[in-house]
Amino acid sequence: MLASTLALGIILGGTYALLAMGLTLQYGIARILNLAYGEFMLLSCFVVTGLFTAWGIGPLLGLLVVTPAGYALGWLVHAGMMSPLLRRGDAGRLEVDTILATFGLLFVLQGIMLIVFGSDFTSYSYLDQGVSLLGVTVAANRLVALAVSLAIGLGLYAVLMRSNWGRAMRAVALAPQSAWLVGIDVDRMGRQGFALGGALAAAGGALVSMFLTFSAADGVVFTMKALIVVIMGGVGNVLGALVAGLLLGLAEVLVAAFIDPGLTLAATYALFLVVLLWRPTGLFGRVGG
Amino acid sequence: MTMTSRRALLGALPMTIALSLALPGVGAAQDVVRIGYAVAKSGPNATGAGITTIPNYQMWVAEVNAQGGLEMPDGSRRMIEVVEYDDRSNTEDLVRAIARLAEQDKVDLILPPWGTGPNLAIAPLMDKAGYPHLAVTSVTDKAPEFADRWKRSFWMLGGGHDYAEALVQTLVAAREAGQINDQVAMISVADGFGIDLVSAARPAFEAAGFTLAYDETYPLGTSDFAAIMNEVQRSGADSFVAFSYPPGSFGVTKQAQTMGYNPKVFYVGVGGAFPNFPQVAGGKAGGVMSIGGVDSASPAIQDYFQRHTDSAGSPPDSWASAVTYASLEVLEQAVQRVGLDHQALAQEIATGTFQTVVGDLKMQDNQLRDLWWVGQWQGDKFVAVNPAERQGATAPVIPKPEW
Numbered sequence: 001m002l003a004s005t006l007a008l009g010i011i012l013g014g015t016y017a018l019l020a021m022g023l024t025l026q027y028g029i030a031r032i033l034n035l036a037y038g039e040f041m042l043l044s045c046f047v048v049t050g051l052f053t054a055w056g057i058g059p060l061l062g063l064l065v066v067t068p069a070g071y072a073l074g075w076l077v078h079a080g081m082m083s084p085l086l087r088r089g090d091a092g093r094l095e096v097d098t099i100l101a102t103f104g105l106l107f108v109l110q111g112i113m114l115i116v117f118g119s120d121f122t123s124y125s126y127l128d129q130g131v132s133l134l135g136v137t138v139a140a141n142r143l144v145a146l147a148v149s150l151a152i153g154l155g156l157y158a159v160l161m162r163s164n165w166g167r168a169m170r171a172v173a174l175a176p177q178s179a180w181l182v183g184i185d186v187d188r189m190g191r192q193g194f195a196l197g198g199a200l201a202a203a204g205g206a207l208v209s210m211f212l213t214f215s216a217a218d219g220v221v222f223t224m225k226a227l228i229v230v231i232m233g234g235v236g237n238v239l240g241a242l243v244a245g246l247l248l249g250l251a252e253v254l255v256a257a258f259i260d261p262g263l264t265l266a267a268t269y270a271l272f273l274v275v276l277l278w279r280p281t282g283l284f285g286r287v288g289g
Numbered sequence: 290m291t292m293t294s295r296r297a298l299l300g301a302l303p304m305t306i307a308l309s310l311a312l313p314g315v316g317a318a319q320d321v322v323r324i325g326y327a328v329a330k331s332g333p334n335a336t337g338a339g340i341t342t343i344p345n346y347q348m349w350v351a352e353v354n355a356q357g358g359l360e361m362p363d364g365s366r367r368m369i370e371v372v373e374y375d376d377r378s379n380t381e382d383l384v385r386a387i388a389r390l391a392e393q394d395k396v397d398l399i400l401p402p403w404g405t406g407p408n409l410a411i412a413p414l415m416d417k418a419g420y421p422h423l424a425v426t427s428v429t430d431k432a433p434e435f436a437d438r439w440k441r442s443f444w445m446l447g448g449g450h451d452y453a454e455a456l457v458q459t460l461v462a463a464r465e466a467g468q469i470n471d472q473v474a475m476i477s478v479a480d481g482f483g484i485d486l487v488s489a490a491r492p493a494f495e496a497a498g499f500t501l502a503y504d505e506t507y508p509l510g511t512s513d514f515a516a517i518m519n520e521v522q523r524s525g526a527d528s529f530v531a532f533s534y535p536p537g538s539f540g541v542t543k544q545a546q547t548m549g550y551n552p553k554v555f556y557v558g559v560g561g562a563f564p565n566f567p568q569v570a571g572g573k574a575g576g577v578m579s580i581g582g583v584d585s586a587s588p589a590i591q592d593y594f595q596r597h598t599d600s601a602g603s604p605p606d607s608w609a610s611a612v613t614y615a616s617l618e619v620l621e622q623a624v625q626r627v628g629l630d631h632q633a634l635a636q637e638i639a640t641g642t643f644q645t646v647v648g649d650l651k652m653q654d655n656q657l658r659d660l661w662w663v664g665q666w667q668g669d670k671f672v673a674v675n676p677a678e679r680q681g682a683t684a685p686v687i688p689k690p691e692w
Contacts, residue, residue, distance in 0.1 A: 114331055213338045
């Protein structure tokens with residue numbers, strides 16, 4: 001009973017981590033709190049669904065299409081919309097400006113999706129046969145999503161910690177004012193971070209579309225969940241997002257199984273509050289980071 | 290200086306557009322009927338409005354105009370001109386838009402928004418301005434009280450008690466036929482609709498001698514039902530009931546399929562009657578019960594489904610869509626009989642009998658009571674199951690075939 005509940009919690013947590021990793025990169029490295037993040041994910045959900053229902057291209061192949069497309073879209077948004085704001089230079093104002101700009105982008109993207117894809121709830125069936133795991137039956141697509149989010153999270157963490165490129169990324173995240181002193185092109189790194197976040201959003205969207213029901217108005221739901229995980233894990237920390245996501249998933253499932261399913265939302269926010277009281281910069285956040 | 294004038298110009302632009310849009314309407318006021326509505330074209334309510342309300346409005350306006358317009362008592366026809374606003378799923382915007390339709394646009398008729406809350410929000414305003422208010426997509430147990438308070442309001446989708454008690458009735462019949470045991474596992478969303486239905490269902494199940502083997506609520510926005518459905522499966526109940534919104538209805542269905550959970554009765558809430566439900570269920574929707582239903586053998590319904598598919602690109606949902614379209618037919622026939630005077634129109638809607646896609650329709654105390662409460666997917670149709678004695682009802686298939 002406990003083992004099976006833990007298995008369910010880890011799988012749900014994998015989904016939460018998947019939602020949050022792109023946002024944490026965008027916020028941590030590019031310093032842009034992208035409120036339209038959920039819309040990026042939804043866009044990918046719709047594209048993958050379209051590929052699957054129209055041409056029979058499975059979401060895992062679709063993943064290979066939308067992830068580079070997400071990178072490109074992130075790059076374009078950064079170059080077209082964010083660069084003019086970045087050029088103003090004032091770091092304090094930048095945060096407010098980008099929040100307002102992406103808030104606007106949220107409505108533009110939502111409107112476009114409502115027109116193009118309509119307002120129906122969308123859902124399809126792919127890899128949803130059950131797989132027995134620790135005494136519970138879980139959907140195969142959820143296991144795939146967990147595996148991919150673990151792979152992305154740990155892989156990205158390794159790259160960020162070990163490679164020169166990763167070191168430069170972390171330098172930009174930690175000290176954007178002084179990173180250029182050691183020859184790092186801060187703007188370029190920021191753009192890459194934002195675009196990479198876009199790619200992760202697209203990958204996450206493709207994976208969650210396998211098991212979630214979504215509609216064009218649901219972006220905010222994704223953004224909210226992702227934001228909680230990001231802040232809990234420490235802004236800009238991929239490993240933090242992974243751990244925080246898993247914690248939230250476990251908390252929700254344990255509460256649903258042993259206390260009351262009605263309290264899952266309360267449990268989420270209670271855990272969020274406890275973590276923030278104990279570590280104001282998140283589980284893996286550094287002071288001033 | 291350049292900046293200021295450009296800014297002034299930009300500021301003036303929306304005004305100019307609004308004027309140029311409004312002027313032809315004013316000039317031609319005698320030849321057209323101006324019908325206004327404010328619905329959610331964006332935001333959380335856009336989904337419901339986009340499935341049930343907007344396609345029916347558009348189809349009806351197109352059909353009436355294709356016949357030369359709305360027929361008046363003297364036999365003349367006047368084209369319908371639509372004034373449409375997006376309330377962005379925001380009640381304040383909605384109320385402002387309705388006030389604008391009534392006071393500034395001075396439209397001849399106002400069609401209702403989608404949803405119980407939005408309709409309740411505009412009811413006092415509609416009443417003050419004197420417009421007949423066909424609050425179609427409102428599910429409320431207080432309909433008799435509201436109809437009494439706002440004399441020109443009409444409530445056409447019943448209340449939570451109706452749906453919950455009809456479900457209990459259906460399950461009692463199945464238990465008496467020896468098809469199911471007396472255990473029910475019930476989950477509900479902790480939001481308006483779920484609370485209404487579950488608080489009606491709990492006492493009704495108990496009064497009918499059922500035991501609630503599992504009875505829990507879940508928060509709005511829950512997307513993962515693995516833990517809950519595990520508990521439900523463990524409960525040993527033959528009947529599973531979810532008073533859910535569409536994402537939940539779809540979520541529990543998929544989860545049950547993944548787990549291979551096959552209760553003898555599988556009932557979901559809103560969304561179960563949506564045209565895309567069979568697709569969500571991977572083509573295995575057969576036997577799933579939900580709210581609503583249609584008399585699928587009726588030629589009028591078959592014709593309506595065909596026209597809706599041609600016009601909107603997809604079939605209508607099998608709960609509120611046909612009733613929404615019927616409300617427009619009521620309005621059309623009432624105008625033909627008494628014209629556009631609001632007082633006479635409300636009187637006619639309250640007392641007249643109308644031929645609609647859901648059959649001959651007559652209001653009882655400003656409410657539509659001839660409704661289908663429980664339906665079930667049989668083949669590719671969502672057929673009506675309860676009230677079982679009403680003409681057009683189909684016998685339910687229990688136990689549900691395995692996924």
